[in-house]
Amino acid sequence: MDFKLSKTHLLQQEMYRKFAENEVKPLAEEMDETEVYNLDLLAKMHKYGLMGIPYSKEYGGVGGDYLSYALCMEEVSKVDGSTGITISVHTSLCCSCIDSFGTEEQKQKFLRPLIDGSKTGCFGLTEPNAGSDAAGQQTTAVYDAETDEYIINGGKIFTTNSGFADTNICFALTDKKLGTKGISAFVVPLKDEEGNAYPGVTVSENIKRMGIRAASNCEVSYENVRVPAANRLGKEGAGFKIAMKALDGGRIGIAAQCVGLAQGALNEAMAYVKERKQFGRPISAFQTTQFKLADMQTKIDAARLMTWRAACIKDAGENYGPAAAMAKLFASDMANNVCREAVQLMGGYGYCREYPVERALRDAKITEIYEGTSEVMKMVISGAMKVNAK
Amino acid sequence: MKIVVCIKQVPDTNEVKLDPKTNRLIRDGVPSIINHDDKAGIEAALQLKERVGGTVTVVCMGPPQADVALREALAMGCDDAYLLSAREFGGSDTCATAIIISSALKKIGYDIVFTGRQAIDGDTAQVGPQIAENLGIPQVSYTEELIDVTDETITVKRQYEDRYHIIEAPLPCLLTAIQELAEPRYMHAGGIIDAYAKDITVWGFEDLKDVINPDHIGLMGSPTKVVTSFGKMPKGAGTKLEVTPEEAVEAIIAKMEERHII
Ligand SMILES: Cc1cc2nc3c(=O)[nH]c(=O)nc-3n(C[C@H](O)[C@H](O)[C@H](O)COP(=O)(O)OP(=O)(O)OC[C@H]3O[C@@H](n4cnc5c(N)ncnc54)[C@H](O)[C@@H]3O)c2cc1C
Ligand SMILES: Cc1cc2nc3c(=O)[nH]c(=O)nc-3n(C[C@H](O)[C@H](O)[C@H](O)COP(=O)(O)OP(=O)(O)OC[C@H]3O[C@@H](n4cnc5c(N)ncnc54)[C@H](O)[C@@H]3O)c2cc1C
Numbered sequence: 001m002d003f004k005l006s007k008t009h010l011l012q013q014e015m016y017r018k019f020a021e022n023e024v025k026p027l028a029e030e031m032d033e034t035e036v037y038n039l040d041l042l043a044k045m046h047k048y049g050l051m052g053i054p055y056s057k058e059y060g061g062v063g064g065d066y067l068s069y070a071l072c073m074e075e076v077s078k079v080d081g082s083t084g085i086t087i088s089v090h091t092s093l094c095c096s097c098i099d100s101f102g103t104e105e106q107k108q109k110f111l112r113p114l115i116d117g118s119k120t121g122c123f124g125l126t127e128p129n130a131g132s133d134a135a136g137q138q139t140t141a142v143y144d145a146e147t148d149e150y151i152i153n154g155g156k157i158f159t160t161n162s163g164f165a166d167t168n169i170c171f172a173l174t175d176k177k178l179g180t181k182g183i184s185a186f187v188v189p190l191k192d193e194e195g196n197a198y199p200g201v202t203v204s205e206n207i208k209r210m211g212i213r214a215a216s217n218c219e220v221s222y223e224n225v226r227v228p229a230a231n232r233l234g235k236e237g238a239g240f241k242i243a244m245k246a247l248d249g250g251r252i253g254i255a256a257q258c259v260g261l262a263q264g265a266l267n268e269a270m271a272y273v274k275e276r277k278q279f280g281r282p283i284s285a286f287q288t289t290q291f292k293l294a295d296m297q298t299k300i301d302a303a304r305l306m307t308w309r310a311a312c313i314k315d316a317g318e319n320y321g322p323a324a325a326m327a328k329l330f331a332s333d334m335a336n337n338v339c340r341e342a343v344q345l346m347g348g349y350g351y352c353r354e355y356p357v358e359r360a361l362r363d364a365k366i367t368e369i370y371e372g373t374s375e376v377m378k379m380v381i382s383g384a385m386k387v388n389a390k
Numbered sequence: 391m392k393i394v395v396c397i398k399q400v401p402d403t404n405e406v407k408l409d410p411k412t413n414r415l416i417r418d419g420v421p422s423i424i425n426h427d428d429k430a431g432i433e434a435a436l437q438l439k440e441r442v443g444g445t446v447t448v449v450c451m452g453p454p455q456a457d458v459a460l461r462e463a464l465a466m467g468c469d470d471a472y473l474l475s476a477r478e479f480g481g482s483d484t485c486a487t488a489i490i491i492s493s494a495l496k497k498i499g500y501d502i503v504f505t506g507r508q509a510i511d512g513d514t515a516q517v518g519p520q521i522a523e524n525l526g527i528p529q530v531s532y533t534e535e536l537i538d539v540t541d542e543t544i545t546v547k548r549q550y551e552d553r554y555h556i557i558e559a560p561l562p563c564l565l566t567a568i569q570e571l572a573e574p575r576y577m578h579a580g581g582i583i584d585a586y587a588k589d590i591t592v593w594g595f596e597d598l599k600d601v602i603n604p605d606h607i608g609l610m611g612s613p614t615k616v617v618t619s620f621g622k623m624p625k626g627a628g629t630k631l632e633v634t635p636e637e638a639v640e641a642i643i644a645k646m647e648e649r650h651i652i
Pocket of ligand 2: 396397398399425427428449450451452480481482483484485487488491504505506507508509510511512513514515516517518609612614615616
């Protein structure tokens, strides 16, 4: 067992850290205030490979692994949670579906532009009436034999990146009678070649939220949207499996986002307690402060190790689902606690928008909800433990 | 066009501390980076390659750990890398360093050589010019902008104390880069993976033996002998006067006269 990062990983970590510090951090506060993601920044992330890390060079990706991707997620999330989720949804929810389940032709056509820097992706599973119970999909896709197309009708909610994304993975029922086996996955363009809305697709305004406010997060509705049958990923009925697989991997990214949010908040608090004087000395001189920071760092490290372990299991090609769920469950709880303590350590100033820990605390909350709530994580973990099996 | 960039790995600090006992730089625990001017040289070289084609080679003399500086340069887009590393090279001063690097350059070949103007740790600004002298090629120091390049010449803007010089030099030639020359790009994430898949050529003394005189390198071959080195003495607290501007002028002039400065 070796807990050391390889040289390649260390150099990547350094690069992601510099990129985050120099490019993302200066924009984070403004993006949060305006609730608009900076598209020049997005273009820069594409340019330097941040949007295609765990994908093969054969298709224009970076050729890194999931651990590399987790390192990137941590570094960007240290300075901005919204940037973390923007990368995560594109990488581990959208691209992974095509990478894992697409044919060679689909990979060339859909995956390549997503990871070589020209397009951005999103993932539409959640519907107003199908959240944790994702099997309760109501969006339908009806096959039209005459044109060899599917006609999609329905609506998705909370589709991250949809405000600017080009490519969406949409899940829809091809057979209502079959339950989860009746769900199929489709690559649906959100824009046509000219950059206008794809016929039948409507993307709402950004949904007003508590945190990760810079991320684009909208409702996407489909009205007689026609896509070629060649856009279906896997067989008819394979959609639910595809979604669950993507979310398993996505959770590693979210766990890394949590580690980043927490470490970023801790770093801010550390700098602050050394400067801030009360009762005639820096508040870092109080043992309660020292012990609190020691506890925070310990929990961050534990979450980081769980995250890296899940990534390594995935990279080794083994069953990583339960490890990823545990990493996300623990890390999201940790991030909420650590960010809250960071605000506490900084007193009234920590509560002000001028200081980034306030944003980190708001951003941290969503990590217990998206890509499966903490309760859903416990279902996954206890299921793998076979707690309820005879 | 064959472009070569000489890069030095330096401690990441502008405030290099000296060990009070040995008077040597304390390098332990200080992360290493590519010297800032040299990084600007890499960027300028890559931009030049994008403009006129060719290859960019990076060369570094240093201990085996300097490998990471070369990997970084490769990840930015350089094509190949040489590490000059040997026990015999240790303790080289600027003169010996330039001899070693120029010997390697003779073997590697070049049309344009970039060095930084100066290294943030040694700070002598001597190595670049000495390399050019050893190779017998023209040099332009303080290069701030590459204006034009043809197969035979390069035209650059050179920063000078109170003006700029526009200089045209025949190729091959050596340019010493200042930070203003170019804003370095980030490494590309995929470039990092490629950088570690590539081989870095490591040349020791044996590999340069035929072009290098062993008496001119290393500690023994270095004409510079460091007698003593020391940090700056901290200045005293100074005197603060709460006076009007007129009174301040009087007081300052009186002090300068008292010290025979004026
Ligand atoms: C900012 C943001 C971004 C998102 N991005 C995306 C995206 O890109 N793509 C996408 O498809 N979705 C996305 N989502 C949706 C997200 O994954 C869902 O919100 C999440 O899965 C929870 O679903 P829900 O909101 O319908 O809550 P519900 O499922 O209604 O859950 C409400 C509460 O009930 C609990 N609960 C539900 N069932 C059980 C049970 N059986 N036992 C115990 N407790 C239970 C839940 O844990 C939760 O606490 C995003 C959401 C947000 C807010
Ligand atoms: C282990 C060690 C021992 C030393 N011992 C002595 C000593 O005993 N006596 C002494 O006088 N000095 C000694 N030095 C200092 C050494 O001579 C200088 O650091 C070196 O010659 C470069 O000079 P500089 O830093 O002033 O670089 P400058 O001349 O300021 O550098 C200008 C440019 O030259 C190029 N360059 C410089 N060094 C290198 C390099 N190594 N590889 C590639 N390109 C380079 C870079 O492009 C740089 O930007 C020692 C240094 C080291 C690391």
